[in-house]
Amino acid sequence: MNVLDFARAFFTDSAHWHGYDGIPTRFAEHVGYSLEALVIAAVIGLPVGLVTGHYGRGGNTLALIATAGRALPSFGLLVLMVIWLGLGTLPVMIPLVVLAVPPILVTTYEAVRSVDPSPVDAARGMGMPEARVLFQVELPVALPLIYSGLRTAAIQIVSTATIAAYVGLGGIGRYIIDGLYQKDYEKVVGGATLVAGLALVTLAVFWAVSRLTVSPGVRRSG
Amino acid sequence: MIRIESVTKRYPDGTVAVDRLSLEIPDRAITVLVGPSGCGKTTTLRMINRMVEPSEGSILLDGQDIRQQPVNTLRRSMGYVIQNAGLFQHRTILDNIATVPRLLGWNKQKARARAAELMERVGLDSALAKRYPYQLSGGQQQRVGVARALAADPPVLLMDEPFSAVDPVVRKGLQDELLRIQEELGKTIVFVTHDIDEAIKLGTKVAVLRTGGRLAQFAPPAELLSAPADSFVEDFLGADRGIRRLSFFPADGLALETAPVVPVDADAGEIASRATAPYLLVTGSDGRPLGWSEPDKLTAGAVDREQLLDYGRPFLPATDSLRTALDGAVLSPTGWAVAVDGEGRAVGVVSQQVIGEAIRDAHSRVAERADAKAGR
Ligand SMILES: Nc1ncnc2c1ncn2[C@@H]1O[C@H](COP(=O)(O)OP(=O)(O)O)[C@@H](O)[C@H]1O
Ligand SMILES: [Mg+2]
DSSP: OOHHHHHHHHHHOGGGGSSTTSHHHHHHHHHHHHHHHHHHHHHHHHHHHHHHHHHTOOHHHHHHHHHHHHHSOHHHHHHHHHHHHOSSSHHHHHHHHHHHHHHHHHHHHHHHHTSOHHHHHHHHHTTOOHHHIIIIIIHHHHHHHHHHHHHHHHHHHHHHGGGGGGGTOOSTHHHHHHHHHHTOHHHHHHHHHHHHHHHHHHHHHHHHHHHHHSOHHHHHHO | OEEEEEEEEEOTTSOEEEEEEEEEEOTTSEEEEEOSTTSSHHHHHHHHTTSSOOSEEEEEETTEEGGGSOHHHHHHTEEEEOTTTTOOTTSOHHHHHTHHHHHTTOOHHHHHHHHHHHHHHTTOOGGGTTOOGGGSOHHHHHHHHHHHHHTTOOSEEEEESTTTTSOHHHHHHHHHHHHHHHHHHOOEEEEEESOHHHHHHHOSEEEEEETTTEEEEEEOHHHHHHSOSSHHHHHHHOTTHHHHHGGGSBSTTOOOBOTTEEETTOOHHHHHHTTTSSOEEEEOTTSOEEEEEOGGGOOTTOOOGGGSBOOOOOBOTTTOBHHHHHHHHHHSTTSEEEEEOTTSOEEEEEEHHHHHHHHHHHHHHHHHHHHHHTTO
């Protein structure tokens, strides 16, 4: 049996399509954890990145935080958190957020900082308040790069959220971990395929959001 | 009126960009700040809208210190145009121009209507309204920059090398357009440039700054050319300031001669009667010049157009200067300049010698006026 046969067997087995261990449930759980982690990471990373980028300060500190964040192994952090906090969603969210904040933070900072200074100068010279300069002049131009940071973070979260299964939670990781434990390779391959599929869906969502919210003037010139 | 009173700007790194500068910027006129790169022009301009704060001294707008009103209120009352236009690439041309009206709280519809009006004023095709900046040429972008600065009808316009980044032909068009707009709107314009020709063309008054941000001379362009304050100003004006000064003397007083102008269908008698001049200017049936010929080479009824000498560049006595007239005479192989009317019809010719006399007369009139002013 090769990988394709495993995958076909997994997806054609009707038992895999309903119940608490069915694909829709596990998929929804996975999307739920991922979204929650992404939103928390964005709420931390975006404002800090926007403000530091706007004032052009704190780049070195950010780079340091980012390197440290990337160096932390997610799985190690998960084990640590479980020992410290016990089981639950929180110990899973912490490593996911730690993983996702650096790309969001650093890319947002770079995106705002690299906006052409002359429109910004013109905007200030016309008497535009500082907050409007950030949100109406810098942000619309920085948007494509900011999305790329969010997208990187989202893909990493989606693939790493499988670790939730280690601490007894759901998500697509269940298939992989249970499959490995039960030596049920259909399940393992099926789970891996679902994760890859979700990553592709994530890419598509970002592409669509970017089409809808980035001005054609920026898309073409940037 | 904007009064700059003994203003000094020292940047944190110790650079003295402007040194005890005092200027009275007249209302409803173009005041040009000119000088070599790094002499403090941009710093001076940016102190007027408080993009840079002076270290010492003060700036008054209509008698009131500019620090007395909120900074954004001040800036919204002054249009600001910069070198690369600085357009917002994510906004359409129309919305770029509508920026300040929107800041002032106008509704979208009214702001856009105003923006459309300004596109017309600065010579932009209304078809460009929905385009984005990347779709426009450099010259068009600069026009949008000017329109955006004018949108809320501010009394003051600050312009920092707005035309430096476009090619010479486009630049000339933009300069002419600015003069035309200024004629209609009568703004108080402070215009920064490093190009002395641009300064002389646009300025009602020109402030020449020297490196270190000190004022070398502040005078109308004609006075700058006729009486540079020192060798720095003289060098900055360049070698041909005598010729350039002629731009300020109108050509309408030149005594034109009509005798050497003959129509292409003139008969032998007419040609003979005019043969006193060394050259005759042959004109077509529409009155436009065709070229020069020596009288004895002209045969009545059979003018060989190939044989005619080029007549150079004609001038319009009503609007051109002695500089243009002299240029026409110097370019003409015969040494005579051709004067034409608005339709391009030859109205007379004038020799280098006569232009030379007119130049001497003009100079002596200026000298007399200067003497009278000095009370001598
Ligand atoms: N923000 C700044 N910090 C330090 N020095 C500056 C700054 N801006 C300008 N300068 C210096 O001040 C001088 C005048 O600059 P500027 O006003 O830009 O001149 P210009 O517009 O005539 O070329 C230059 O020596 C320049 O290097
Ligand atoms: Mg400058």
